[in-house]
Amino acid sequence: MAIIIFTGTPFSGLQTVAKQHGLVAANQPAAAEELSELSREICRDQYEDTCELAWTPFSPPQTHVEKAKALFSSMQEGKTSCWADIDCGLFPDFWLQTGENIRFVFFYTSPEYELANYLEDHEFDSAQIDRVITSWVTRSQAMLSHYLKHRDHCVIVNIQALEFEKPEVIRTIRKKFGFAPDTVSTLENTLPEKPVLVKYLTSSLLLGHEEVSELYDALRSAASFMCQEDSNFLSIFERNQALVAPFLKEVSRLGKLTAAHAEVSEELSLKQRQLEQLIDELGYYYEKSKEQHRLFADYLAADPLLNIAHRARQVQ
Amino acid sequence: MNRFAELIDAAAVRPNRIVHLGAGACKEYEIYRSLQTQQIILLEPDPGTAQATARKFDKSDDVKIIAQAIAPATGSRKLKISNNARFSSLLKPARLLDFYPNLEIEEEVEVQAISLGQLCKDESLAADGDNLLVAELQGIEYEVFPAATADVLQHFKWILIRSGEQNLYQQPGEGTRVNLPGVLRKAGFTVLVFDEEAPPFRDILCIRDDSVLDKAEIEAEMARLERCIEQLEAGEARLIEEKKAVENDVSKWKAERDQIESKYNKQVSELENARQAAQALTAEKKDLEARIQARAKEYAEMQQTVRINNKLLLKSDADLKDLQRQYRTALEHQEEQYSLLCDLKDKLRQASEFYQKLNLQNLILDGDVLEQPESADTEPTAGGDAEDVSAE
Numbered sequence: 001m002a003i004i005i006f007t008g009t010p011f012s013g014l015q016t017v018a019k020q021h022g023l024v025a026a027n028q029p030a031a032a033e034e035l036s037e038l039s040r041e042i043c044r045d046q047y048e049d050t051c052e053l054a055w056t057p058f059s060p061p062q063t064h065v066e067k068a069k070a071l072f073s074s075m076q077e078g079k080t081s082c083w084a085d086i087d088c089g090l091f092p093d094f095w096l097q098t099g100e101n102i103r104f105v106f107f108y109t110s111p112e113y114e115l116a117n118y119l120e121d122h123e124f125d126s127a128q129i130d131r132v133i134t135s136w137v138t139r140s141q142a143m144l145s146h147y148l149k150h151r152d153h154c155v156i157v158n159i160q161a162l163e164f165e166k167p168e169v170i171r172t173i174r175k176k177f178g179f180a181p182d183t184v185s186t187l188e189n190t191l192p193e194k195p196v197l198v199k200y201l202t203s204s205l206l207l208g209h210e211e212v213s214e215l216y217d218a219l220r221s222a223a224s225f226m227c228q229e230d231s232n233f234l235s236i237f238e239r240n241q242a243l244v245a246p247f248l249k250e251v252s253r254l255g256k257l258t259a260a261h262a263e264v265s266e267e268l269s270l271k272q273r274q275l276e277q278l279i280d281e282l283g284y285y286y287e288k289s290k291e292q293h294r295l296f297a298d299y300l301a302a303d304p305l306l307n308i309a310h311r312a313r314q315v316q
Numbered sequence: 317m318n319r320f321a322e323l324i325d326a327a328a329v330r331p332n333r334i335v336h337l338g339a340g341a342c343k344e345y346e347i348y349r350s351l352q353t354q355q356i357i358l359l360e361p362d363p364g365t366a367q368a369t370a371r372k373f374d375k376s377d378d379v380k381i382i383a384q385a386i387a388p389a390t391g392s393r394k395l396k397i398s399n400n401a402r403f404s405s406l407l408k409p410a411r412l413l414d415f416y417p418n419l420e421i422e423e424e425v426e427v428q429a430i431s432l433g434q435l436c437k438d439e440s441l442a443a444d445g446d447n448l449l450v451a452e453l454q455g456i457e458y459e460v461f462p463a464a465t466a467d468v469l470q471h472f473k474w475i476l477i478r479s480g481e482q483n484l485y486q487q488p489g490e491g492t493r494v495n496l497p498g499v500l501r502k503a504g505f506t507v508l509v510f511d512e513e514a515p516p517f518r519d520i521l522c523i524r525d526d527s528v529l530d531k532a533e534i535e536a537e538m539a540r541l542e543r544c545i546e547q548l549e550a551g552e553a554r555l556i557e558e559k560k561a562v563e564n565d566v567s568k569w570k571a572e573r574d575q576i577e578s579k580y581n582k583q584v585s586e587l588e589n590a591r592q593a594a595q596a597l598t599a600e601k602k603d604l605e606a607r608i609q610a611r612a613k614e615y616a617e618m619q620q621t622v623r624i625n626n627k628l629l630l631k632s633d634a635d636l637k638d639l640q641r642q643y644r645t646a647l648e649h650q651e652e653q654y655s656l657l658c659d660l661k662d663k664l665r666q667a668s669e670f671y672q673k674l675n676l677q678n679l680i681l682d683g684d685v686l687e688q689p690e691s692a693d694t695e696p697t698a699g700g701d702a703e704d705v706s707a708e
Contacts, residue, residue, distance in 0.1 A: 141317065145514035148415055210343035214402060215317070221400045221416035231418075233399040235341070237368065 007089035008107035018084035106143040155224035331448035338452035361385035387429035388463035405454035407485035455485025
């Protein structure tokens with residue numbers, strides 16, 4: 001039985017991608033769930049109440065090995081079982097001990113992408129952003145180190161490549177391991193492209209983080225499969241500079257939109273005023289018409305001929 | 317990632333000047349600055365990177381950037397600029413591609429290279445100064461360090477080299493194996509090799525061995541040491557004598573000490589006995605005090621009782637006197653009553669006699685009345701006066 005473990009950085013979107021692309025063990029969800037629970041338990045034992053972003057690689061006690069072995073053996077025989085978990089990347093050596101055919105797929109992301117994913121769901125907090133960057137460095141470094149030590153057992157893939165070049169990614173995995181995930185959905189593009197503003201913001205946040213840039217370059221250099229934008233090795237400063245023009249373009253587009261919006265708002269308020277004027281006029285004419293009706297009714301009531309006709313009709 | 321920060325900290329490096337070969341963007345700058353060094357010289361062969369680094373440090377007076385490569389000899393060399401600038405080198409990558417398969421040489425540019433000796437001269441580094449050399453030379457270290465003389469290397473007290481296996485890059489002299497730590501040991505350095513977290517690189521820490529001197533100095537030092545040894549031997553004999561004397565003294569002192577100790581033990585036991593006796597006496601004293609207190613209490617109670625008894629006696633005496641007085645009074649009353657009774661008896665007897673006499677007179681008179689009834693009603697008799705008297 002072959003087991004492929006997918007892991008990545010905390011905001012890589014690993015779980016979503018793995019689920020939507022059918023990489024997780026759809027046929028053994030309970031075992032995968034239990035493995036994730038075990039992974040979580042090991043981390044909790046190690047770090048107790050420490051924030052997840054502060055976790056660093058560690059060696060868990062051997063007492064958990066047997067349990068992990070039992071869980072892996074409970075997975076369906078003869079199939080390639082897959083399991084995706086973020087935290088298991090902190091102690092990959094532990095999982096290697098649990099079976100002979102354990103293989104790793106390390107999904108890396110660009111630091112900008114990691115930050116963009118984080119900012120999508122969280123308020124802007126510079127201290128927390130520093131923690132996210134540190135966590136990205138720690139976990140990416142752990143994955144890279146493990147890959148460099150056990151290159152036969154691992155592949156490093158940009159998670160975005162799975163979005164755009166999935167068949168090639170699967171082919172690469174199969175070529176390296178001799179097996180690959182059994183069921184892969186044909187769903188494409190579950191991870192939407194990040195807006196230029198977000199890209200520029202995240203790259204600006206990373207300016208001056210040389211160690212981040214160096215690590216990202218090392219990941220890309222070592223990757224078994226890069227995505228298109230990885231192939232251009234630019235420093236964070238260069239990437240940021242490259243985004244200045246699109247950013248300004250976007251800003252100007254937004255400026256135009258704002259101006260257009262202001263114009264439309266002004267027109268709308270003008271129309272609103274006209275409408276109000278029209279309502280006033282209508283009200284005036286309605287009142288006038290009511291008055292005329294009343295006067296006409298009075299006139300009719302006072303006409304002697306009509307009174308005679310009315311009485312005659314009553315007599316009849 | 318290299319372990320420079322950890323090693324600099326561990327080796328307690330405090331350099332006057334730092335020279336970083338292949339510095340890139342010098343992400344170690346903060347570490348260097350914390351060492352409070354006078355100057356940081358950064359060598360970066362890639363013109364683009366050197367320019368960016370110069371831009372980064374244009375406001376740092378303590379940083380000097382030299383856009384040159386380091387090589388065994390001064391001259392021009394071809395720099396292979398890789399897509400990952402950290403791996404750009406004067407050599408082509410070989411086994412490095414097993415680890416980093418996506419590395420590609422994007423272009424080759426002609427750069428000016430400088431030898432380590434020339435660099436030391438140009439920068440006026442002190443010959444045996446406390447300088448730090450950091451080298452990230454991407455394979456060229458296997459040429460640079462063997463080519464540098466010991467004198468040149470001795471310009472640096474600490475040398476940190478990030479180096480991989482020799483075959484990571486295509487070396488010009490294929491088959492010539494260079495033992496880099498050996499080269500540095502020969503140049504008078506203590507060499508320590510540390511593996512990085514993951515292959516293919518390792519960090520070599522070299523610390524200049526300042527105790528290494530030239531031969532003449534060593535011979536002079538040897539002669540001095542021999543003289544010292546002779547002196548030490550003479551001193552040793554004297555010390556042996558002194559030691560014997562001291563041993564005698566010690567044995568004597570030991571005997572004295574034993575005596576004192578036994579005396580002391582005896583005194584201690586006596587003191588112990590005395591202490592026990594004192595304890596017993598104290599207990600007895602306490603007992604007696606308790607008894608005295610009990611007695612005093614009893615005495616006080618008795619005094620109280622006596623006082624009460626006296627009071628009772630006085631009261632009884634007074635009561636007795638009162639009773640006696642009452643008795644006398646009662647006796648007097650009794651006697652008085654008795655005399656009264658006697659008087660009464662006499663009077664009663666007289667009355668009785670008078671009555672009997674009257675009865676007799678009545679009987680006599682009854683007979684007279686029958687004869688003279690009117691006189692009896694109008695004239696009082698002498699007997700009537702007597703009856704009033706007896707009634708009184």
